[in-house]
Amino acid sequence: MSGRLHELVSEFGLVERSLGDPGALADPREYARLTRRHRELLPLATLMREREELERDLAGARELLGDPDMRELAQGEVLALEARLSELGAELEVLLLPSDPDDARDVILELRAGAGGAEAGLFVMDLLRMYERYAAGLHLKLSVLDAAESDLGGASKVVAEVTGDFAFRALKWERGVHRVQRVPATESQGRIHTSTATVAVLPEAEPGEVGLDLADVRIDVFRSQGAGGQGVNTTDSAVRAVYRAGTPDEITVVCQDGRSQIKNREKALQVLAARLAERERAGREARERQERAAQVGSGDRSEKIRTYNYPQNRVTDHRLEGDDKNHPLDSVIAGGLTPIVAALARAQREEQLLALAHEDARDGTGSRDGAA
Template sequence: MSGRLSELAAEFGMVERALGDPSAMANSREYARLTRRHRELLPLVTLLREQSGLETDLAGAQELLTDPDMRELAQGEVAQISSRLADIAAELEVLLLPTDPDDGKNVILELRAGAGGAEAGLFVMDLLRMYTRYAEGLNLKLSVLDASESDLGGASKVVAEVSGEFAFRAFKWERGVHRVQRVPATESQGRIHTSTVTVAVLPEADEHDVTLDLSEVRIDVFRSQGAGGQGVNTTDSAVRAVYRAGTPDEIMVVCQDGRSQIKNREKALVVLASRLAERERAAREARERNERASQVGSGDRSEKIRTYNYPQNRVTDHRLEGEAKNHPLDSVIAGALNPVVAALARDERERQLMHLAASEEGAQQHGAA
């Protein structure tokens, strides 16, 4: 562990020096990468500096233990410093756990109505409002790229982009099937109905993730449909991008958010590349599962992850256990998703730590043999 910490501390020093180089500021992409990496490493380096200072203080306090007049005071100081050093060691262990390389990316968010007809479409819009408020609370921007709206105020499908720092880390827990239990406004007998919405969360692809051959993409332009303010339906600004049209590999993306055909085309290609990258990731994970001959939960869209029970004002996340799985519905649906996300992140860290401990124990046993 100490070797890895030294490597990361050295990397932090190199990043700081690079940020001070005027040539880095001239390259906006490189400067953004360095700034992001600096923020990622700063908590770890801050702990290392505190640890170093406390170790010096501890050595001084231990020397005072031999002084009869200072022994009692020194014993208290030694105990306090030792306790904090143990806490720092635990915090550093967590910071050294593997991180998701996609955490810093923007997100393509797709909501699709499932079972439940019109009620599922209404819940699509409820989730969209929830995610919009959640994003705003994190200083992220959610922009709707395409929506298939219904007459009742719902939508069969919504595609949006969430942009900002660590957008994927904030939203990655949301992929899967969301189930809602409530009495629809159109229900005259007060019966509770169950509906579902599928949420897909795709890290926005960049040029390193997937190679999109534009010769395999057909671009269609047409007039935007639906609400959008003055100017809508007067120009052919909406864009439809179709990858390998007419084949089993076909992927279709529609973007009509902006009035600029060029911007809609750019966004459509980004979404298309993100879907293609997600398809390749899913295929890769499937191959790995087959090789291991075991099933591993991966947040697949077919998994039911959360239930929103309106009569009981309760949201239950089925990936958690005990008290951590239940949260007040009124606050969650208003965008207060942070407690749920924090619980899921803690659960993942605990599983990673258990796996790490088991791996280290196995390595020690192997070495002893």
């Protein structure tokens, strides 16, 4: 571990110097990359500086152990410093785990009705309200950019933007198929139905990250309607951005969030850039046969990350085990997703620590000392 720590500290110093380079400032894409990497490495560099200071203090305290007049005081200081160094070693170990470079980004959130007809559309709106409450509790802002609403109060699709500190980290665990089991309002026999909705969480692309040529984009303007459009339905403010229309690469984005055609155009291009960035990532990782398929699957009932069981007032996250698996439905639907998110993050961290231990054992490094 010590070797990797020093490599990362050296990288932090290099990044700090590069941020002051006029060449980096002139390249928006490179500057965004350096800024993001600086933010990722800063906690580790800060802890490493603290460790160096503690080690100097510990060496001084141990020298005082030989002084009869100072021995008792020095012993207490040695114990305290050793305890903090042990804690710090554990903190550094966690920081060494692979981090998600997208955690600090804003998010494009896409909800789509899956199996279940009208009930699936109603479930989409239930999920949207859940995410609105969850976001508000984290001081994040959720804005609906487009929604295809049904007459019954549901929606076949909702596209929203979530902005604020570490929005992607808060929502990335929601990617996948969500299943609901309940008696629909239209069910006269009282039978429980199963429906699904798919959730895609796309980190917004940073300026200069995606090479979006506006010559490849067709912009259409039309009259707003439906969700987000009631207040603007007297003006042609809605915007449709179509990327490479008529080709296999075609992507269509609609934004009718506000009264301003200019702002809707900007938002539509932001969503388009996020989708292009997601497509590039998916291609590099070879995880998808089509755009966002790895995130949301087909919407089939058998593909699920979470089940919302209304008769039993229980939400089950199928990626978790033991006591972390089940949660009260009324709390979760009210926006109380934090316990589930924390459990998923903890499970991932434990898997990463185990993989790191196996890697060290394979490399013959053996066990680590607490201070690394």
